[in-house]
Amino acid sequence: MKQIEVGGAAPYTVQVGAGLLSAARVPERQVVLIHAEDLPIEFVEQVENNLQTILTVRVPARDACKTLEVYAGVLSQLAQVNLPRDGAVVGLGGGAVTDLAGFVAASYLRGVAFYTMPTTLLGMVDAAVGGKTGVNLPEGKNLVGAFWPPKAVWCDTDTLATLPPDVFREGAAEAFKHGLISDPSLLGRVLDPAFRPGGALLEGTLADAIAVKAGVVTRDPTEKGERAFLNFGHTLAHAIEGVTQQAIPHGEAVGYGMHYAAILSREMGGADLTGHTWRFLNWQSPTPLPDLNFAEVTAYMNRDKKADSQGVRFVLLHDVARPYLTRVPENILRRAFEEWQSEIPACW
Known part of the structure; x- marks a missing residue:
């Protein structure tokens, strides 16, 4: 234990x-x-x-x-x-x-x-x-x-x-996210075949993933600062859940959202981490999405909890374990959305 x-x-x-x-x-x-x-x-x-x-x-x-x-x-x-x-x-x-x-x-x-x-x-x-x-x-x-x-x-x-295998893989999205924002060692361990129920990597990897969140919420219990970083990938994820009326499970929506956030991160001058998020999506094999309209998705994103009076903010990455919170120009949001939308059918 x-x-x-x-x-x-x-x-x-x-x-x-x-x-x-x-x-x-x-x-x-x-x-x-x-x-x-x-x-x-x-x-x-x-x-x-x-x-x-x-x-x-x-x-x-x-x-x-x-x-x-x-x-x-x-x-x-x-x-x-x-x-x-x-x-x-x-x-x-x-x-x-x-x-x-x-x-x-x-x-x-x-x-x-x-x-x-x-x-x-x-x-x-x-x-x-x-x-x-x-x-x-x-x-x-x-x-x-x-x-x-x-x-x-x-x-x-x-x-x-x-748990059915797809439900276990759904939950792995949050552990993988903790690897991207804080503990790079989780990125390989979450995708390792030994990270499974009864597997040799289950308990230790799970504890380390929980420890990332525990550290963040200890320092920022009511999301005044760095706790927002735990929402990497969640702005689009929550919009997907809203648009599809919860037809896409949360962890799968986060998988989709992390790849979009990685594209945005690159477009905003950060490292190209889309290889990590793409590997995760292929491993997760999420539920196929319906055709999504950018305007409808944006309407949901604008109601995101990280939004303030000036609009929506995104958690992005300068690099692995280097998250930050920023606003993104609409032309970049749209361009990244179009790239994301053209890529994701390949993971189905």
């Missing part, structure tokens, strides 16, 4: 290893468990038996759970069982569920304890760590939410063995 410490005003530990669902302990005596409807029942039962939950709430899978309607329904169920202020909410499942569970915990009674048990690679590397919680609006991803750090995170690597 490996441990990663996340600092800041409310420090906590991320544990990575096998068998953690049945080993986790919390001090709170009344616990509500929130999990996705497609989660294997044995995972749910392990946590229910271990933490002696007073309520288990089953929610839709993936981003279908990240709506104001589902959020309100879960809050009502907590009120009906009278979860007290010294109770706790546990999010079990992928990143969408932990985002929802964290926002429920942040807002119920103005804040109760929150724990995450991510069961997907995407959830472990990204969503479960850092305290960003929230839901989506029809207008865009994660437009409603709060910063609410968990008290602990348990990444049980046994759960990854239940």
